[in-house]
Amino acid sequence: MRNEEAQGDTILWGAMSMGGRAQSVTRLAFSEYFLFGIGASVVAPVLPTVIDEFGLSLAVAGLLFPARSLGGSLGGLAAGPFVDRYGTKPVIVLSIFLSVLGLTSAVLAPSWPLVVVGFTIFGIGQRALSTCLNTLVAEVNPNQTGRYLNYLQGIYGAGAMVAPLLIGVALLQPISWRWIVAAPVLLWTLFGIISMRSPFPGKKAQSDTETVSTPQLARSTLLLTLILIAFCYNGVAGSLVGWIKTFLDLAGTMHPYLTTSTISIFYAALTLGRFACGALTQRIGNVQTILLCALGTTVTYPLVVIFGQQPLLLLPGIFFSGLFLSGLYPTALAIANRAFQRQGGTITGILSTGMTLGSMLPPWWTGMIADYTNFQTAMGANMLLVVVLLVASFELVRRTRAEIHSQRGYVDVSP
Numbered sequence: 001m002r003n004e005e006a007q008g009d010t011i012l013w014g015a016m017s018m019g020g021r022a023q024s025v026t027r028l029a030f031s032e033y034f035l036f037g038i039g040a041s042v043v044a045p046v047l048p049t050v051i052d053e054f055g056l057s058l059a060v061a062g063l064l065f066p067a068r069s070l071g072g073s074l075g076g077l078a079a080g081p082f083v084d085r086y087g088t089k090p091v092i093v094l095s096i097f098l099s100v101l102g103l104t105s106a107v108l109a110p111s112w113p114l115v116v117v118g119f120t121i122f123g124i125g126q127r128a129l130s131t132c133l134n135t136l137v138a139e140v141n142p143n144q145t146g147r148y149l150n151y152l153q154g155i156y157g158a159g160a161m162v163a164p165l166l167i168g169v170a171l172l173q174p175i176s177w178r179w180i181v182a183a184p185v186l187l188w189t190l191f192g193i194i195s196m197r198s199p200f201p202g203k204k205a206q207s208d209t210e211t212v213s214t215p216q217l218a219r220s221t222l223l224l225t226l227i228l229i230a231f232c233y234n235g236v237a238g239s240l241v242g243w244i245k246t247f248l249d250l251a252g253t254m255h256p257y258l259t260t261s262t263i264s265i266f267y268a269a270l271t272l273g274r275f276a277c278g279a280l281t282q283r284i285g286n287v288q289t290i291l292l293c294a295l296g297t298t299v300t301y302p303l304v305v306i307f308g309q310q311p312l313l314l315l316p317g318i319f320f321s322g323l324f325l326s327g328l329y330p331t332a333l334a335i336a337n338r339a340f341q342r343q344g345g346t347i348t349g350i351l352s353t354g355m356t357l358g359s360m361l362p363p364w365w366t367g368m369i370a371d372y373t374n375f376q377t378a379m380g381a382n383m384l385l386v387v388v389l390l391v392a393s394f395e396l397v398r399r400t401r402a403e404i405h406s407q408r409g410y411v412d413v414s415p
Contacts, residue, residue: 026140026148028198029133030155032092032191036133037159039099039126039184041267043068043119044242045167045260046177048249053177054112058246062367065242067116069360071102071123073353079128080135080349088136088345089200095132096192098125100185107182127356131349136200138337138348146281146289146334153330154274161267164245168260222339223347225396226332227354229290232389233328234358236301239366239382240321241266242359247375265315266322273326280327286335287397289327294393296324298386305380328389329355358385 043064051061075095082091099122106118134149141148170180241263248259273293281289303317333351340347362382370378 025198025200026137028194029137030152032129032195033133033152033155034159035184035187035191036126036130037156037161037267038163038187039103039122039159040156041160041163041241041263042167042181042184044245044263045164045171046180047242048246049171049177050115051246054115056112058367058371060112061246062364064116064119065238065363065367066360068119068123069356071120072127072356072359075124075126075128076131076349076352076356078349079131080343080346080352083132083135083345083349084343087200088132089195089198092129092132092136092195092200093192095125095129096188096195098122099129100188100192101125103181103185103188107178107185123356127352131345131352134333134352135337135345135348138334144282145337146286146331147278149330149334149337150274150278150281150327153326154271154278157267157271157274157326160241161264161271164260164263164267168257171260172257221399222396223336223350225392225399226336226351228392229294229332229389229396230329230351230355231358232385232392233325233332234355235362235385236297236321236358236382236389237266237270237325238359239362239379240304240318242363243366243370243375243378244318247370262315262318266318269319269322270326273323274330277327277331281331281334286331286338289331290335291393291397293324293327293331294390297321297328298390300324301386302383305376305383 047061047064050056051058075098079091079095102118102120102122102125104118105121106115109115109118134152137148137152138145167180171177244262244266245259248254248262249256277289277293280292284292300317300320300323304314304321305317307313307317329351333348336347336351362385366378366382369381
């Protein structure tokens with residue numbers, strides 16, 4: 001009897017889009033992703049204070065980025081298959097628990113290595129949660145995947161925009177960075193309780209497409225291209241927002257609160273861009289939206305490099321880079337979810353891992369290069385990622401249709 005009820009519930013969820021319970025779950029996912037954005041932007045504003053407390057070099061401090069991203073890679077990959085098998089609710093609850101555990105460990109850590117361990121655990125929980133929420137929103141909005149995934153990521157940008165402004169005010173007071181990092185713990189605990197008491201869809205409803213085997217996934221040019229786009233997007237974005245406050249503080253030409261606000265400028269542009277791309281995917285399609293974003297990034301990111309030593313002139317480069325980078329990952333995620341409908345969790349986890357690797361290596365090498373040269377040279381090195389992004393976007397346009405129509409189990413990736 002229970003199996004029949006579970007099967008009926010799965011069919012019901014498969015037929016629903018934004019009506020009834022699906023709408024309430026989407027709202028909850030948006031709320032949790034707003035908090036996810038806050039958590040993602042906690043490190044950069046407090047990093048200079050952390051460096052001072054532990055007496056770290058930029059290269060050593062930069063280890064925080066690959067450590068957190070390594071945890072994120074593990075969390076994203078592990079969460080996907082579990083979501084496909086057991087549904088989103090148990091994985092979301094477990095992810096929130098790990099997030100709370102990681103942040104609490106970082107706050108209480110007496111030494112720098114233990115701070116790194118805490119943020120690594122936090123990365124596991126956060127990336128697993130991201131995989132769940134992206135899969136959930138794609139599942140309950142099957143006819144407008146590109147639109148609602150861009151909206152979801154836009155909500156993330158709003159959280160990441162608000163956090164540095166609030167943290168900047170807190171840093172003007174005689175308060176430890178530990179209290180600032182501790183604040184999201186209370187919010188995550190609250191959302192964990194809400195998630196446990198909320199209705200969620202069960203296992204993903206079966207679609208008409210066939211499951212694609214692991215060897216087929218590994219050989220898929222479409223998937224590999226989307227992973228590359230996700231990597232390059234977060235490599236550029238993660239390096240910029242991860243280090244911008246630290247570098248501007250070292251330059252000493254701007255008030256500390258203003259240097260913190262530059263992070264919010266980037267995320268304000270990211271938020272605006274994602275809501276715009278949500279509408280744009282409905283007009284020109286997912287693939288064309290990615291190409292437009294890549295072209296815009298190629299034009300605007302060099303402003304960051306050219307004016308890297310002139311803070312006021314740097315701000316337009318930060319804003320427009322965020323604007324054009326905005327639609328790359330959520331739209332790539334929409335394409336992947338539509339192309340591999342039976343494996344939404346697994347595919348989201350794989351693409352999330354590609355993005356997480358982008359936040360691991362480039363920010364680390366950016367800190368190392370800046371240690372030996374300067375901010376301008378370090379940001380200039382990441383122009384290589386912009387070039388790769390552009391090439392991958394053109395490759396996506398060229399190969400998408402041919403691969404989709406030549407492989408069993410794939411569906412159209414238009415909005």
